[in-house]
Amino acid sequence: MRKVHKFTCIGCPSSCEIKLFENDGQKIEVVGAGCKIGKEYAIKEFTAPERILTSTVRVENGVLPVLPVKSEKPIPKKLIRESVQALAKVKVRAPIKQGSIVYENMLNTGVNVIASRNLEARDLER
């Protein structure tokens, strides 16, 4: 059966409205994408939608009580909520360097969650 799927690209503010034509579960054509990012986005949304995960984790001894974190790469959209729940149990100790790994291999995706910023310690370590 032939179906049309509509996607709004989130790659940039142009927000291209893209149509993906499907025939029996197979992609047959992508129209409306202003660039390569849009075409790839539509195909990805059709096959296996992904998002970058961003959240915060608790911090001990930091100048701030929470640390913003993100997944190094996009992860399956359907795993975002469960991932955030996993991060709710994490506590890290300041000082923290931007890019350092906060959570390894999130839900077996092979993707690490890393610190989005540097965070200094509240007082000097004894």
Place this chain on the structure above:
Amino acid sequence: MNVDTLVIGGGPAGLAAALSANKNGVKNVLLIERGSELGGILPQCIHDGFGTVIFKERLTGPEYAERYIQEIKKTGINVKLETMVLEIDRNKRVIAVNPTDGLLDIQAKTLILAMGCRERTRQQILIPGDRPAGIFTAGVAQRYINIEGIMLGKKIVILGSGDVGLIMARRFILEGAEVEGVYEIMPVPGGLTRNLVQCLQDYEIPLHLSHTIVNIKGKNRVEGVAVAQVDSDMRPIGGTERFVPCDTVIVSVGLIPENELSEMVPLKLDSMTGGPIVDETMETSTAGIYAAGNVVHVHDLVDDVSTEGEIAGKAAARFGELKERENPIKVEAGENVRYVVPQIIRKKSFEQNVKLSFRVKEVQRNTSVKVFAGGENIYSMKERVVRPPEMLSVSLPSSVLEKTQVVKVVVEKDNEKSS
């Protein structure tokens, strides 16, 4: 103290402006910031999507800020945090105060204003009802959750579909709250389409267009809101009222450039943007005082804020260089254009290209953006769809613009069939 260039505000515009002034040869640059760290609003914007234009990457807010902060550290730029400006005048003398230096008396050769913007509040839109705890602007909620680590409520109603409100809708869901819906008084969404997709659609949060909150109920804490549909004049329609129980109301109803200091100078302001009138180098109505970023007009992309900061910093470094001060070219907003920045273009400018940034008044499909110099159409570009929340821009060589006294930007419906 004496400085060459003083930058007021350490957000994305100020960071880029200070760096650019330094790179373009200003020796003594001082950057002052009211908050306790650099980055402005960026540290609390933990979601990704920043930097797609400048860095060709989807960075989070803290990462984007960090790129500039690290650059600043490599230079001799002097940074003063927790520093608040009390007074400013047209001779570029600034009185500021902070806990370490006490009172600071700063004489600058050039000034760059980068104070950003602030949120409109419940009081500014006059929602009737009780005044219980549990009503926050979206940016305040963002700060509580992402910086202070404090959750604000369990059942949330969001008023206004501005970008920060949409982003907070998703954030509340991920932090375990329930978001009953987003209510937008206008018939069209206020935020970027990509945020409607990845914040609302992804989490199945309903968006109620042409709806508003008509009453807030609650003794100590918010207990619920009355919502109603509005007509084309934005008046509530009788009989459409519905009570929604909730414990938290998030208000995301727009941003206002923060220009108390600009008024103190005083600088000429544009009533449409709420910010100072600037020329193609971001110079304001007072020579040697520049402005950049959300203090000039509210942007939707931080990349554009940084770019404006860069232009202002470079211009401060070239202060005094020849450009014709008399008889600037006027830039006008024509059909379906709300405003254009810059508002004036100076002749014989050292800027070889002028970027005109503008917003449309209404959503329009199959249109053309056209620029007229005098009566002559000097630029035309087809756009499939234009929307008020999405800023548009056109870059044109100043040599082309200089031919006339008036440049006009219009967005008009194509007569021919769309291709």
